[in-house]
Amino acid sequence: MSNFKEFTKGLIKENPTLVGLLGMCPTLAVTTQAVNGIGMGLATTFVLVCSNIVISLLKNIIPKTVKLPCYIVIIAGFVTLISFLLHGFIPDLYSALGTFLNLITVNCIILGRAEMFACKNKVIPSMLDGLGMGLGFTLALFLMGSIREIMGSASWMGIKLSFIHPTSVFVMSAGGFFVLGIIIALVNKIAGKKPPKKIGCAGCPNAANCASVRKDEE
Amino acid sequence: MMKSIFIIMLSAVFVDNFVLSKFMGICPFLGVSKKLSSSLGMGAAVIFVMVCATAVTYPVYHGILEPNGLEYLNTVAFILIIALFVQLVEIMLKKVMPPLYDSLGVYLPLITTNCAVLGVTLLNIDNGYNFVESLINACFAGVGFALALVLFSGVRSKLEAADIPATFKGIPSTLIAASIVSLSFMAFSGFIN
Numbered sequence: 001m002s003n004f005k006e007f008t009k010g011l012i013k014e015n016p017t018l019v020g021l022l023g024m025c026p027t028l029a030v031t032t033q034a035v036n037g038i039g040m041g042l043a044t045t046f047v048l049v050c051s052n053i054v055i056s057l058l059k060n061i062i063p064k065t066v067k068l069p070c071y072i073v074i075i076a077g078f079v080t081l082i083s084f085l086l087h088g089f090i091p092d093l094y095s096a097l098g099t100f101l102n103l104i105t106v107n108c109i110i111l112g113r114a115e116m117f118a119c120k121n122k123v124i125p126s127m128l129d130g131l132g133m134g135l136g137f138t139l140a141l142f143l144m145g146s147i148r149e150i151m152g153s154a155s156w157m158g159i160k161l162s163f164i165h166p167t168s169v170f171v172m173s174a175g176g177f178f179v180l181g182i183i184i185a186l187v188n189k190i191a192g193k194k195p196p197k198k199i200g201c202a203g204c205p206n207a208a209n210c211a212s213v214r215k216d217e218e
Numbered sequence: 219m220m221k222s223i224f225i226i227m228l229s230a231v232f233v234d235n236f237v238l239s240k241f242m243g244i245c246p247f248l249g250v251s252k253k254l255s256s257s258l259g260m261g262a263a264v265i266f267v268m269v270c271a272t273a274v275t276y277p278v279y280h281g282i283l284e285p286n287g288l289e290y291l292n293t294v295a296f297i298l299i300i301a302l303f304v305q306l307v308e309i310m311l312k313k314v315m316p317p318l319y320d321s322l323g324v325y326l327p328l329i330t331t332n333c334a335v336l337g338v339t340l341l342n343i344d345n346g347y348n349f350v351e352s353l354i355n356a357c358f359a360g361v362g363f364a365l366a367l368v369l370f371s372g373v374r375s376k377l378e379a380a381d382i383p384a385t386f387k388g389i390p391s392t393l394i395a396a397s398i399v400s401l402s403f404m405a406f407s408g409f410i411n
Contacts, residue, residue, distance in 0.1 A: 021389060025242055025333050068301070069302070102340055103333045105297050107333075177393050177394065181386075181389070
């Protein structure tokens with residue numbers, strides 16, 4: 001039962017992108033088409049599940065002082081694996097994602113889950129946590145991609161929607177920021193809670209440093 | 219040669235601005251752009267690390283990985299180099315130049331996981347730049363990043379004073395402001411052809 005909860009929390013309630021505000025770069029960059037959003041989401045899910053499993057298996061072996069480099073190397077290893085797989089089997093997606101496939105390595109969702117969950121929990125819950133968070137990320141990317149593709153190029157998953165007039169600004173970078181801003185505002189409205197004042201990087205390994213920078217600002 | 223370098227400089231700062239058109243380094247862009255001073259500090263630290271990281275990763279890729287057919291290890295190798303390098307710079311600055319450390323020190327650890335730094339080293343290889351071009355691209359990509367942060371800190375200081383509906387307070391209004399700044403940068407896209 002509790003394992004099931006570890007899985008479902010990431011989908012909506014603690015959605016890493018829309019509630020946790022993590023992993024903004026890929027969310028903005030690859031969502032010009034819904035298909036790319038799904039592809040990026042699933043690639044990230046794969047890396048997240050694998051790295052969570054390995055890190056939770058190695059949690060007693062990795063020394064505390066060098067844990068960040070260790071996590072990054074584990075994650076980068078799986079990123080290399082998935083980019084090989086995509087290059088071989090789905091070359092279209094591979095070229096659409098471009099550099100952002102390699103940049104999964106520094107996606108703060110993955111490092112954040114390693115730091116917050118996998119290094120403290122057993123293998124099965126860690127795996128489910130990674131799966132849930134990854135699918136939540138995929139869901140958010142799919143939503144963003146759908147809105148931008150429908151509004152910007154008047155098509156959806158490759159289906160032409162001739163009754164919509166395409167507004168190309170939505171597929172440009174400005175549209176990305178705009179759509180994400182509106183979606184997060186909606187999520188705040190629906191959740192009915194106070195909007196987060198600060199970026200939710202609590203899971204990020206650098207949160208402490210970041211917080212000290214912000215303290216200077218205030 | 220001069221012409222191509224000039225084009226790389228202009229496109230790295232304006233046309234392909236890392237933050238506003240490539241979407242790299244959004245976390246520090248949103249997190250550390252509230253005040254001008256911290257924007258400048260973060261910007262300077264990023265320029266410094268980008269140039270140094272490129273100066274190290276370029277020879278590693280072309281001298282070690284490529285001759286041995288290990289190109290696919292670039293992500294692993296580069297991120298390790300960046301992580302190590304940032305740590306080293308932090309220790310050195312602390313010992314050698316304490317005043318500089320005081321102004322940049324807090325920003326340095328944040329840079330390891332800044333995707334703009336890993337991004338620029340990978341893009342330099344992908345674009346087939348030579349060593350000098352890579353260094354210039356890295357330097358001006360950093361300048362573009364700093365420019366976006368500094369500009370945006372000005373926008374945010376206005377936002378602070380504005381009366382925004384509760385739902386849009388915080389991140390949503392910041393993102394929409396970023397969208398407008400990014401729109402203005404789109405004007406540069408016809409700059410280079």
